[in-house]
Amino acid sequence: MAQQEATNWYFGNYAGLSFASGSPVALLDGAMSTMEGVATISNSSGILLFYTDGQTIWNRQHQIMTNGTGLWGHSSSTQSGVIVKKPGSNNIFYVFTVDEVATGGIHGVCYSIVDMNLSGGLGAVTSKNIELVPNSNATEKITAVKHSNGTDIWVLTHGWNNNQFLAFKVTSSGINSTPIISNAGQIHSGINRHRAGYMKSSPNGSYIALTMYDYGDAELVEMVKFNPSNGTVSTDVKCFADYIPSAYGVEFSPDNTKLYASGAKDNGKIYQYNLSLPNGTSIVAGKTVIASNGNYAAMQVAIDGKIYVTRYNVQFLSCINSPNLNGIACNFTENNVSLGGRTATFGLPTFIQSFFVSVQAFSNSPVCQGNTIHLYCVAAGASSYYWTGPAGFTSTLQNPSIANAQPYNSGVYTVTAFSSGGNSATSQVSVVVNPNPNITLGPDTTICENSWIVLSPGSGFQSYLWNTGSTQSSIIVNSPGNYSVIVMDANGCSASDSKWVYTKPAPGPILIKHR
Structure with a gap:
């Protein structure tokens, strides 16, 4: 083939x-x-x-x-x-x-x-x-x-x-x-x-x-x-x-x-x-x-x-x-x-x-959790195909896909290509599904007017992008609003979170009465 x-x-x-x-x-x-x-x-x-x-x-x-x-x-x-x-x-x-x-x-x-x-x-x-x-x-x-x-x-x-x-x-x-x-x-x-x-x-x-x-x-x-x-x-x-x-x-x-x-x-x-x-x-x-x-x-x-x-x-x-x-x-x-x-x-x-190559399997691996795995088979002269893979995957398509991929979809995928004359050849491709980062900015919070709070999803990520335009790993917030961040890890996978920050009036001075 x-x-x-x-x-x-x-x-x-x-x-x-x-x-x-x-x-x-x-x-x-x-x-x-x-x-x-x-x-x-x-x-x-x-x-x-x-x-x-x-x-x-x-x-x-x-x-x-x-x-x-x-x-x-x-x-x-x-x-x-x-x-x-x-x-x-x-x-x-x-x-x-x-x-x-x-x-x-x-x-x-x-x-x-x-x-x-x-x-x-x-x-x-x-x-x-x-x-x-x-x-x-x-x-x-x-x-x-x-x-x-x-x-x-x-x-x-x-x-x-x-x-x-x-x-x-x-x-x-x-x-x-x-x-x-x-x-x-x-x-x-x-x-x-x-x-x-x-x-x-x-x-x-x-x-x-x-x-x-x-x-x-x-x-x-x-x-x-x-x-x-x-x-x-x-x-x-x-x-x-x-x-x-x-x-x-x-x-x-x-x-x-x-x-x-x-x-x-x-x-x-x-x-x-x-x-x-x-x-x-x-x-x-x-x-x-x-x-x-x-x-x-x-x-x-x-x-x-x-x-x-x-x-x-x-x-x-x-x-x-x-x-x-x-x-x-x-x-x-x-x-x-x-x-x-x-x-x-x-x-x-x-x-x-x-x-x-009589038959060759390819993929778009590595992919991030939630994305689609695309599998490809190149086999000149083939008339039918049979794929197997992790989590019970099977397909008779030449180029199948797996939507909403999860880490358990990682592993070796095998395709057998069959010619009309009955000949067959097999190839394998390894697929990696990387998990998305796990981040949190914590629950919504209230701060006093004229005070501030530090927001951070955690350190060690490849990049950060806040809705304020900042690309730092943390920001200082001193005004009310909704703050969100998108992080990307070394595998190119991303995650996001948001947090409301509210303000309340600062307490007034306490008057002490002297006799």
């Missing part, structure tokens, strides 16, 4: 593969020769739309698309581009490009816009080379994955001379050119060649893996944590930094439990990291060599659930046939997919990684 947008691949020296039949078949009609990066996109039925090396875009007839030259990517950039369809649109596509910054390119990360309604349905570039990241902060790494709402897309890249991850949100309104910037993992710096190397998100968007390429025996492979609900990158107990020979390519298994990393020179190997182990230390210690013949470059999972591996100037792709399985059971086979006489180079197409 993987998505058909990744049915067709074009790469290398006029090479290509079609997965339309379920198994890869060589395509000999490609018009592109590229040293490294490439991106390809098909429609939801698996019909080719266009492909690019980051400099030129070719349409489905393998002709240069109208206005499709002069893009600021490069055929010798590790990941020269990725193609993202605008959410909610059937015809607008964003082509993100990355220049060859490791070998002298002067541009950074840019995007161009393709309208497939133009040129008789063959598409045309309508806007070109809009800069998102300047050359000074660019590396040759880019990946894309769905937002946790199941609709929007995150496009991520990595900075230079820092440990910045820059996440650009793509919505039905377009591209937010102000990225979510996170500092996590290792600093990428040194010689310019270190700006090369792949970056991939796991299909479910939970982790990001990337390399820092060089020729030596100990080059960086790292994995960091990604939050697809807000675009932030961090580290957790599973994250790690490791060093392998000539680190270049990375790829996750479709079930998100394995990470593979490759070395692109003669000393290169392919390593499998078992992400089911408890922490980063054990994951690194337990890595397995599954191939050791050298010159393993790009790796890309396909819609058949296998991972394909390119070796420079070879007329075949190698394959990890069962990438979800541990160790040598993953069944790596060398040079077993013929390219029909065409040759591979260093690159394979970069796609939105969410294409390769």
